[in-house]
Amino acid sequence: MPEPITEQAERVLSLWQGSWVAAFAVGILVWGLIIWSVIFHRKRSEQLPPQVRYNMPIEALYTILPIVVISVLFYFTARDQAYLLETEEPADVNVEVVAFQWAWQFNYLDDTLENGGQTQFSTVGTPDPAGTADRESQPTLVLPENSIVHFDLRSPDVIHSFWIPAFGFKMDVIPGRENAFQVNVNEGTAGEYVGRCAELCGADHTRMLFNVEVLPQDEYEQWAAEQEAAAAEENAALEEAATRAENADEAAEDTGAEDETEATDDGEEARVEDTEGDTGADDAEENDES
Secondary structure, X not given: OOOOOEHHHHHHHHHHHHHHHHHHHHHHHHHHHHHHHHHHOOOOOOOOOOOOOOOHHXXXXXXXXXXXXXXXXXXXXXXXXXXHOOOOOOOOEEEEEEEEOOEEEEEEEOOOHHHOOOEEEEEEOOOOOOOOOOHHHOOEEEEEOOEEEEEEEEOOOOOEEEEEHHHOEEEEEEOOEOEEEEEEEOOOOOEEEEEEEOOOOOOOXXXXXXXXXXXXXXXHHHHHHHHHHHHHXXXXXXXXXXXXXXXXXXXXXXXXHHHHHHHHHHHHHHHHHHHHHHHHHHHHHHHHHO
């Protein structure tokens, strides 16, 4: 198992190990009974052994023991599942994960989507056209250590699965359904990790990878401030370009309106001149008749 870097991953690892202990215990019991029967109850003669139709203690054991094992496993699984899906605690970092064919987009929010969080800055990946799994071309999800991180999952096309093995946990990203979970990133876990899609989602599924970088708190805050500043500059440039385009459109409309007005005035003058000319001709005709 990967070394867990979150409290939730430690819980998953504990559940996994406990399940294996239970499986080994049942396996040892079953194989022990089989070996014991083979050694001590193998055929020794042609005489038919005594036949026992009902053995209530054994039949009760066959019924009760599996119920006990399943009940114990169910209890711990349900307990840990409720813990893994708990999202009530306020988070230090909120990330909207958008999975699309075949890359990832990470929107860093000022609050959860449920509470109307707005995007502060984003990291967007692009499907690798060369068909390789080059880590340099993959998006990077940056997180601070010793913090609570909330993830909102969304997909615009097909079902994906958001999986970071070091989290010991994955969750499906389903179109039309907003799944969410959060993790408590442990202190002292700064480093680089990997993430991937764990659901077959199309032709380039195997290249739907991303990087995960966990930074100390102060380095993360510095990185986030730089990203916010860059996003603000980009938004300002886009707004300025949009304003210039709008002003250019308005100027073009005003110029068109002026040209249309001038054309209308010229037409009116021409019609007046034609009318005056027609009047002069009529007067001349009248004089000739006189």
